Amino acid sequence: MATAHFIHLHAHGVNMVPEDFVAQQLNAVLSDMNVDVVKTGMLPSLSVVKVLCQSLRKFPVKALVVDPVMISTSGDILAGPSVLAGFRDELLPMADIVTPNIKEASVLLGDVPMKSVSDMRTAAKLIHDLGPRNVLVKGGDLPNSPDAIDIFYDGKEFYQLSSPRVNTRNTHGTGCTLASCIAAELAKGSSMLSAVKIAKRFIESALDYSRDLVIGNGVQGPFDHFLALKNTNKSSCRQDRFNPSDLFLYAVTDSGMNRKWGRSIAEAVKAAVEGGATIVQLREKDADTRDFVDAAKVCLEICRSYGVPLLINDRIDVALASDADGVHVGQSDMPAHVARTLLGPEKIIGVSCKTPEQAHQAWIGGADYIGSGGVYPTNTKANNRTIGLDGLTEVCKASKLPVVAIGGIGMSNARAVMELGVPNLKGVAVVSALFDRECIVTETRNLHTALSEAALLIQ
Numbered sequence: 313m314a315t316a317h318f319i320h321l322h323a324h325g326v327n328m329v330p331e332d333f334v335a336q337q338l339n340a341v342l343s344d345m346n347v348d349v350v351k352t353g354m355l356p357s358l359s360v361v362k363v364l365c366q367s368l369r370k371f372p373v374k375a376l377v378v379d380p381v382m383i384s385t386s387g388d389i390l391a392g393p394s395v396l397a398g399f400r401d402e403l404l405p406m407a408d409i410v411t412p413n414i415k416e417a418s419v420l421l422g423d424v425p426m427k428s429v430s431d432m433r434t435a436a437k438l439i440h441d442l443g444p445r446n447v448l449v450k451g452g453d454l455p456n457s458p459d460a461i462d463i464f465y466d467g468k469e470f471y472q473l474s475s476p477r478v479n480t481r482n483t484h485g486t487g488c489t490l491a492s493c494i495a496a497e498l499a500k501g502s503s504m505l506s507a508v509k510i511a512k513r514f515i516e517s518a519l520d521y522s523r524d525l526v527i528g529n530g531v532q533g534p535f536d537h538f539l540a541l542k543n544t545n546k547s548s549c550r551q552d553r554f555n556p557s558d559l560f561l562y563a564v565t566d567s568g569m570n571r572k573w574g575r576s577i578a579e580a581v582k583a584a585v586e587g588g589a590t591i592v593q594l595r596e597k598d599a600d601t602r603d604f605v606d607a608a609k610v611c612l613e614i615c616r617s618y619g620v621p622l623l624i625n626d627r628i629d630v631a632l633a634s635d636a637d638g639v640h641v642g643q644s645d646m647p648a649h650v651a652r653t654l655l656g657p658e659k660i661i662g663v664s665c666k667t668p669e670q671a672h673q674a675w676i677g678g679a680d681y682i683g684s685g686g687v688y689p690t691n692t693k694a695n696n697r698t699i700g701l702d703g704l705t706e707v708c709k710a711s712k713l714p715v716v717a718i719g720g721i722g723m724s725n726a727r728a729v730m731e732l733g734v735p736n737l738k739g740v741a742v743v744s745a746l747f748d749r750e751c752i753v754t755e756t757r758n759l760h761t762a763l764s765e766a767a768l769l770i771q
């Protein structure tokens with residue numbers, strides 16, 4: 313399987329070496345190292361900004377994270393007017409996300425006042441008009457605010473992300489770390505909103521963890537980035553909302569099959585998670601709404617006890633009513649961005665995609681993963697177009713989101729799917745090979761073993 317990388321460009325001394333040397337080094341890294349994500353930090357001159365943009369045009373990456381380092385939290389000016397022009401005219405139009413603090417947002421917009429959350433929203437929209445796909449205006453320095461409020465804008469929706477303000481002097485480098493964390497999460501396959509939320513949560517935990525550290529004599533100190541290695545109190549770090557590796561063995565239920573074998577939905581789900589399913593979807597096409605909500609609540613309890621996410625097929629209302637972990641929607645269901653608005657940033661959203669264009673739209677819409685198929689012909693879904701291993705490969709290569717393969721997959725061919733080893737392919741989703749069988753636990757266990765063996769081969 314391809315390795316995802318991100319590089320962090322933070323170029324204090326770069327203006328002291330010749331431009332063509334910087335270009336040569338950058339091009340070498342971008343062309344040779346299979347870089348998925350680039351994150352920029354301090355860029356000291358306009359010529360470095362131009363060199364970077366040229367390299368990125370020559371060797372495009374999946375995502376560009378721009379931390380427009382111009383003014384530090386302590387108020388120090390870190391970049392001059394020519395760099396500002398370079399950011400505005402060249403770098404921002406290429407960026408997938410830009411992460412200014414309120415002082416940087418103000419400077420980018422010609423010194424507009426930034427005194428309130430409403431000013432931050434206006435600034436996020438205006439910066440979005442400069443060309444980046446997403447904007448995160450960081451409000452850590454907003455006066456008179458008890459919380460650290462950031463505004464995320466994706467060109468359609470605003471998300472107000474709040475965390476408790478941590479009272480500490482150890483805030484040096486928080487902006488830089490936040491953008492790096494976003495880049496790392498994107499490289500791991502998260503959607504943009506999910507990456508931002510995970511990064512913000514990391515900063516909150518790291519600041520809290522190192523609030524009382526005393527290092528150096530400056531006004532500010534650094535915070536401790538290694539809390540994940542040192543912190544043994546797991547309960548103080550909340551669980552990530554969605555982990556792409558959950559897609560490894562995705563069990564999708566079918567009411568007809570359960571009826572045929574005389575099982576309740578809950579019995580089928582319990583057997584699947586016992587056998588090792590890593591995520592479950594309730595695909596109950598003919599259930600009454602009330603029965604569906606009741607069954608979802610019972611299944612949610614079972615899944616939670618195994619730490620496995622539970623998603624609902626198509627029905628946003630059922631997901632909301634049962635507080636399930638998310639939904640899976642198809643191309644003719646509720647659009648992903650509407651589902652996201654209805655469900656909020658915490659829930660998982662999967663979208664069925666047969667083409668790279670659909671995969672791109674799913675990403676823009678704020679989805680977390682893509683279900684792609686039919687990989688093989690299936691009897692479970694009528695009139696389903698088969699895209700084959702080639703179609704799956706095409707979607708996976710183009711996708712910025714993790715992908716799970718679906719359609720006609722079972723013991724006879726699951727290895728072949730996993731062994732494709734294409735980027736972003738995280739697992740297989742299965743209906744009949746688990747639920748149209750006598751013993752769901754055994755079938756799930758066997759499939760899990762087969763997938764694990766295949767995954768070992770491609771590591």
Ligand SMILES: Cc1ncc(COP(=O)(O)OP(=O)(O)O)c(N)n1
Nearest residue numbers: 640641642643664683684693718741
């Ligand atoms: C994981 C996963 N991938 C694809 C689908 C298909 O969803 P959809 O296109 O909405 O079709 P129906 O399932 O509604 O028939 C899925 N359910 N799960």
Ligand SMILES: Cc1nc(C(=O)O)sc1CCOP(=O)(O)O
Nearest residue numbers: 685686690692719720742743744
């Ligand atoms: C629900 C579904 N969606 C598909 C798609 O191609 O998007 S194929 C499919 C049915 C998968 O069932 P089985 O594992 O029994 O083949």
